[in-house]
Amino acid sequence: MDQRIAIVTGAARGIGAAIAQRLARDGFAVAVLDQNAATDTVDTITTAGGTALAVEADVTVTEQVDAAVAEVAERLGPPTVLVNNAGITRDNLIFKMADDDWDAVIGVHLRGAFLMSRAVQRYQTEQRYGRIVNLSSTSALGNRGQANYATAKAGLQGFTKTLAIELGRFGVTVNAIAPGFIETDMTAATAERLGMSFADFKAGIAAGVPVGRVGQPEDIAATAAFLVSAEAGYVSGQVIYVAGGPTD
Numbered sequence: 001m002d003q004r005i006a007i008v009t010g011a012a013r014g015i016g017a018a019i020a021q022r023l024a025r026d027g028f029a030v031a032v033l034d035q036n037a038a039t040d041t042v043d044t045i046t047t048a049g050g051t052a053l054a055v056e057a058d059v060t061v062t063e064q065v066d067a068a069v070a071e072v073a074e075r076l077g078p079p080t081v082l083v084n085n086a087g088i089t090r091d092n093l094i095f096k097m098a099d100d101d102w103d104a105v106i107g108v109h110l111r112g113a114f115l116m117s118r119a120v121q122r123y124q125t126e127q128r129y130g131r132i133v134n135l136s137s138t139s140a141l142g143n144r145g146q147a148n149y150a151t152a153k154a155g156l157q158g159f160t161k162t163l164a165i166e167l168g169r170f171g172v173t174v175n176a177i178a179p180g181f182i183e184t185d186m187t188a189a190t191a192e193r194l195g196m197s198f199a200d201f202k203a204g205i206a207a208g209v210p211v212g213r214v215g216q217p218e219d220i221a222a223t224a225a226f227l228v229s230a231e232a233g234y235v236s237g238q239v240i241y242v243a244g245g246p247t248d
C-alpha cells in the first residue's frame with residue numbers, strides 16, 4: 001500500500017509551492033496542481049531529486065478536478081494526501097463589493113476544497129488512510145475589506161471539522177492551517193492595492209506580530225508536513241493558527 005502520494009492545489013507559487021517542495025523532500029511523490037503552469041515548482045522538486053507531476057486544473061470546475069485526480073491516481077498512484085491551498089482575494093469594502101468578487105472567492109476556496117476533497121476521499125477511504133489539510137486564515141476571525149475571503153476561510157473551518165467527523169473512521173484526518181501574514185505574491189498585491197511599498201507594508205505588519213517578523217511560506221510548509229505525517233494520526237478537526245503569536 002503506497003501512502004506517499006500527495007496533491008497540493010495552487011502549488012505553482014507561494015505557500016503551495018513551498019508545501020509541495022517540503023512534501024517532496026519528505027519523500028512524497030507530489031502532484032503540483034494549479035490553473036497556471038507549475039513548471040517552476042516541478043523543476044525545483046525534480047532538480048532536488050524528488051518526484052513531481054504538474055497537473056493543470058481549475059479547482060472550481062468539477063470535470064477538471066475529477067480528471068486531474070484520476071490522472072494523479074493513474075500516473076503516481078492513489079492520492080492519500082490532499083492540501084487544499086488554491087486561493088484568491090478580491091478585497092473590497094461591502095458597499096463596493098461586486099457579485100463576482102463574492103462568487104469568485106467563495107468559489108475557489110469553498111467549492112474548490114469541496115470538489116477536490118470529494119474526488120480524493122474516494123482513494124483515501126479505499127486505502128483506509130488519508131490526510132487532508134485546508135488553508136484557512138486569520139481573516140476567518142474578521143478582516144476589513146475581506147467579507148468574501150473571511151467568510152470563505154471561516155467556512156473552511158466548518159468544512160474541516162465536518163470532514164474530520166465523517167472520514168475519521170477510514171483513517172483519514174482533516175485539519176486546517178490558519179496563517180497570519182505570509183510573504184507571497186498575494187500579500188505583495190495587497191500592498192500594491194493599498195498604495196504602499198511591500199517593504200513598508202511588511203515592516204508595519206511585523207511590528208504587530210509577537211515574534212517580530214512576517215511569516216514565510218516555509219513556516220506553513222513545516223506545519224503542513226507535520227499534519228500530513230503518519231505520526232499526526234490523532235490530530236483531527238483542528239485549526240492551527242500559524243501567525244507568530246496568538247490570535248483573538
Ligand SMILES: NC(=O)c1ccc[n+]([C@@H]2O[C@H](COP(=O)([O-])OP(=O)(O)OC[C@H]3O[C@@H](n4cnc5c(N)ncnc54)[C@H](O)[C@@H]3O)[C@@H](O)[C@H]2O)c1
Pocket residue numbers: 009010011012013014015016033034035036057058059060084085086087088108112135136137138178179180181182183184185186187
Ligand atoms: N499569503 C498570506 O498571507 C496568506 C495568509 C492566510 C492564508 N493564505 C492562504 O494560503 C493559500 C495560498 O496563498 P498564497 O499567498 O501562496 O497565494 P498566491 O496567490 O501566491 O498563490 C495562489 C495559487 O493558487 C492558484 N489558484 C488560484 N485559483 C485557482 C483555481 N481556481 N484553480 C487552481 N489553482 C488556483 C494560483 O494560480 C496560484 O498559483 C491561499 O488559500 C490563501 O488564501 C495566505
